[in-house]
Amino acid sequence: MAEFEFTEDLDDLRAMVRKFCTEFSPEPVVRATMETGAGYDPELWRRLGTELGVLGLAVEEEFGGAGAGLVAQAVAVEEMGATLVCGPVLGTLALAIPLLSVAGDDVTRRAYLPDLVDGVRTATVAAPLSGGTFDAAAVTATAKAEGDGWKAGGDGWVVSGRLDFVPDGAGADLLLVAARTEHGVALFAVDAAADGVRREPLATLDLTRRQATVVLSGAPARLVAGEKQAPDALAHAARVGAVLLAAEQVGGGQAMLDRTVEHVTNRYQFGRPLGSFQAVKHRCADMLVAVEQARSAAYHGAWALQDGTDDPQLAASIAKAVASEAYSRVAAAAIQLHGGIGFTWEHPAHLYFKRATADSLTLGTVAQHVDLVAGIALDRG
Amino acid sequence: MSIDAEEVAALARDVVRSHPPREVPVPQLMGAWYDAGLTWLHFPIGLGGLDAPRTLQQAANRVLREAGGPEPRTVNPVGYGIIAGTVVRYAPRELAARWLRPLAAGEELWCQLFSEPGAGSDLAGLATRAVRDGDEWVVNGQKVWTSLAHLARWAVLIARTDPDVPKHKGLTYFVVDLRTPGVQIRPLRQLTGRAQFNEVFLDDVRIPDAHRLGDVGRGWQVSMSTLSDERLSLGDRVTARGTGPIGDALALWASRPQAHTPVARERLARLWLRAEAQRLTVERAKVGAAKGVFGPEAAIAKLVGSELSQHVYEFCVELLGPEGTLYESYDSDLGDDEGPTAYQRKFLRSRAATIEGGTSEILRNVLGERVLKLPPDTRTDKDVPWRDVPRS
Numbered sequence: 001m002a003e004f005e006f007t008e009d010l011d012d013l014r015a016m017v018r019k020f021c022t023e024f025s026p027e028p029v030v031r032a033t034m035e036t037g038a039g040y041d042p043e044l045w046r047r048l049g050t051e052l053g054v055l056g057l058a059v060e061e062e063f064g065g066a067g068a069g070l071v072a073q074a075v076a077v078e079e080m081g082a083t084l085v086c087g088p089v090l091g092t093l094a095l096a097i098p099l100l101s102v103a104g105d106d107v108t109r110r111a112y113l114p115d116l117v118d119g120v121r122t123a124t125v126a127a128p129l130s131g132g133t134f135d136a137a138a139v140t141a142t143a144k145a146e147g148d149g150w151k152a153g154g155d156g157w158v159v160s161g162r163l164d165f166v167p168d169g170a171g172a173d174l175l176l177v178a179a180r181t182e183h184g185v186a187l188f189a190v191d192a193a194a195d196g197v198r199r200e201p202l203a204t205l206d207l208t209r210r211q212a213t214v215v216l217s218g219a220p221a222r223l224v225a226g227e228k229q230a231p232d233a234l235a236h237a238a239r240v241g242a243v244l245l246a247a248e249q250v251g252g253g254q255a256m257l258d259r260t261v262e263h264v265t266n267r268y269q270f271g272r273p274l275g276s277f278q279a280v281k282h283r284c285a286d287m288l289v290a291v292e293q294a295r296s297a298a299y300h301g302a303w304a305l306q307d308g309t310d311d312p313q314l315a316a317s318i319a320k321a322v323a324s325e326a327y328s329r330v331a332a333a334a335i336q337l338h339g340g341i342g343f344t345w346e347h348p349a350h351l352y353f354k355r356a357t358a359d360s361l362t363l364g365t366v367a368q369h370v371d372l373v374a375g376i377a378l379d380r381g
Numbered sequence: 382m383s384i385d386a387e388e389v390a391a392l393a394r395d396v397v398r399s400h401p402p403r404e405v406p407v408p409q410l411m412g413a414w415y416d417a418g419l420t421w422l423h424f425p426i427g428l429g430g431l432d433a434p435r436t437l438q439q440a441a442n443r444v445l446r447e448a449g450g451p452e453p454r455t456v457n458p459v460g461y462g463i464i465a466g467t468v469v470r471y472a473p474r475e476l477a478a479r480w481l482r483p484l485a486a487g488e489e490l491w492c493q494l495f496s497e498p499g500a501g502s503d504l505a506g507l508a509t510r511a512v513r514d515g516d517e518w519v520v521n522g523q524k525v526w527t528s529l530a531h532l533a534r535w536a537v538l539i540a541r542t543d544p545d546v547p548k549h550k551g552l553t554y555f556v557v558d559l560r561t562p563g564v565q566i567r568p569l570r571q572l573t574g575r576a577q578f579n580e581v582f583l584d585d586v587r588i589p590d591a592h593r594l595g596d597v598g599r600g601w602q603v604s605m606s607t608l609s610d611e612r613l614s615l616g617d618r619v620t621a622r623g624t625g626p627i628g629d630a631l632a633l634w635a636s637r638p639q640a641h642t643p644v645a646r647e648r649l650a651r652l653w654l655r656a657e658a659q660r661l662t663v664e665r666a667k668v669g670a671a672k673g674v675f676g677p678e679a680a681i682a683k684l685v686g687s688e689l690s691q692h693v694y695e696f697c698v699e700l701l702g703p704e705g706t707l708y709e710s711y712d713s714d715l716g717d718d719e720g721p722t723a724y725q726r727k728f729l730r731s732r733a734a735t736i737e738g739g740t741s742e743i744l745r746n747v748l749g750e751r752v753l754k755l756p757p758d759t760r761t762d763k764d765v766p767w768r769d770v771p772r773s
Contacts, residue, residue: 281749296661374650
């Protein structure tokens with residue numbers, strides 16, 4: 001499937017996810033859900049996994065997925081972003097599932113992936129990914145082998161440490177933790193319900209996307225990937241996560257553009273529709289340009305990671321940098337062009353603006369991805 | 382008749398075999414290319430085409446390119462992409478045959494007599510008059526920003542044939558032989574010092590009625606069809622990462638390590654990202670166009686590409702520092718990319734990018750109104766006879 005070749009299957013998938021999200025996660029549901037303690041509706045998440053089957057589109061079939069590839073997953077995430085579906089999109093869908101798909105072996109994959117893909121359990125990743133890639137030097141959690149330890153490849157480890165800004169961390173059933181061993185950094189699975197796990201939900205700017213501080217004090221852990229494999233697997237997850245967030249940003253940006261166009265078409269001032277004024281029209285045109293550029297960058301990233309057609313870090317950083325800037329600017333313009341209404345709690349523009357802000361600060365800021373791009377495109381030249 | 386990409390490529394290979402591009406003069410090669418129906422595959426058989434889907438064009442052009450031949454559009458830059466489609470659609474077959482082969486071969490260049498000193502963005506407000514006189518039209522007026530006029534044999538012209546109706550309704554489209562008495566062409570010097578364009582003065586120029594394309598009063602519709610041809614031709618463009626203006630900036634960056642600072646590096650990386658997002662958008666548009674789906678990407682490409690080129694060359698002259706204050710000569714005929722101060726030349730030339738072929742302001746209107754379907758601006762001249770519209 002050549003790059004940017006949106007097949008009928010992908011169009012059908014998009015239509016299906018859009019219909020589901022519009023029907024079962026409309027704005028009133030999003031608002032009600034974001035005010036709850038958990039911040040998401042486990043039943044809705046389960047339906048996305050089990051009924052629609054859109055949580056493991058890029059996961060191979062033998063582990064419960066659809067084997068449809070990352071582009072298909074990006075399409076689904078884009079549509080979920082358009083309606084701000086509350087759920088562990090970042091922790092489970094964008095990070096834990098891609099990480100488990102490459103980390104560990106078939107045993108761990110079989111143990112964890114099918115439940116995550118079905119949406120009956122959730123997971124998250126606690127690792128320093130905030131710079132836009134995996135930063136092994138920033139790992140502070142430590143792991144200690146008990147008994148015959150990591151040779152067994154099973155339980156028999158304990159992990160300790162304080163893990164900040166863990167996405168969807170308070171609700172996750174499974175924590176995938178990067179921790180330091182005697183030999184480097186390895187990846188561990190920690191059951192969130194186990195002794196030695198304490199979780200403090202954080203008050204977040206974006207109420208539709210939760211975070212927690214996770215404190216592990218000798219929490220029992222199972223080794224998923226050793227020191228040789230874990231750093232690459234985490235870097236891979238950071239890239240897939242960046243691309244999927246970019247797709248989400250496209251969906252949110254398009255939604256804000258559509259809302260704004262509708263508003264300035266129907267709202268009259270000075271006896272004319274607002275959108276007939278060039279000052280307004282031109283800003284809408286700039287929003288369109290931003291969304292279209294973001295779409296190109298995000299889907300290039302998805303195709304590049306799926307088919308191996310570009311430097312993966314470069315493709316991911318292009319996607320995240322371009323889409324972050326676009327979503328932030330489009331959401332800000334949406335508030336501006338709605339005027340006073342856009343600054344009210346009642347209007348949804350702030351929900352998107354806050355998601356845009358959170359997205360742009362997650363898995364690498366624009367500046368950090370610009371720096372990564374410079375390292376690849378300029379410094380090597 | 383249905384033909385596939387492989388058959389097209391086979392026809393193309395026959396032409397480059399019998400007319401090796403590296404040995405045969407361009408007009409001969411491109412004449413044979415036309416005769417084989419490969420110039421515009423979607424044109425009728427006998428007029429440079431094969432009645433084939435235009436999506437197959439790339440298969441033919443690739444063979445030509447790989448054999449060392451020219452990109453067909455460069456042979457007749459204005460004629461190939463914009464004018465030929467109008468000619469084939471509106472000219473009687475024998476005239477189309479007369480015009481298209483020399484156009485395709487590059488033996489007769491074409492230009493467009495559209496813009497006027499008083500009609501730039503508001504092209505439909507143009508004032509050049511054409512008055513009917515028996516089987517002929519007599520044309521008077523002034524055109525401007527005509528590229529290639531001094532080299533061209535033919536021009537397409539929009540003129541006002543009825544000043545008593547609203548502006549869009551009183552226009553008619555003609556083909557003018559630039560050797561006709563009364564046509565005077567003067568170079569127009571730009572702020573770069575070069576004269577890439579011309580002013581064309583039309584003084585009692587007589588055009589046979591047979592050279593009218595489309596009905597009297599339908600000139601606007603005819604000219605719109607050429608604009609959509611321009612849009613469709615997007616798919617022929619080759620875009621590689623790091624080429625074009627950003628490629629110039631990368632080359633300059635690599636050659637000036639002493640000018641590297643963290644701030645400049647970040648600025649260049651951000652420009653690189655914008656260029657890349659733009660390039661990917663064109664790539665995405667090409668995939669859509671191959672399936673007959675045309676989105677807003679072509680208008681976006683022009684808008685973003687032109688503004689980006691200005692920002693890139695602003696970066697370049699800043700990187701040059703004091704050297705950026707030099708300019709080799711305002712009297713030379715150097716191309717914009719030639720000479721020791723080529724970056725400064727391109728920097729100055731880039732100011733035109735956001736004006737020519739649709740200003741950025743007009744393009745934002747186009748995106749707003751045609752793509753986003755926003756309500757139109759108030760148009761005070763819309764239902765007023767052209768004669769009564771205020772003019773500067």
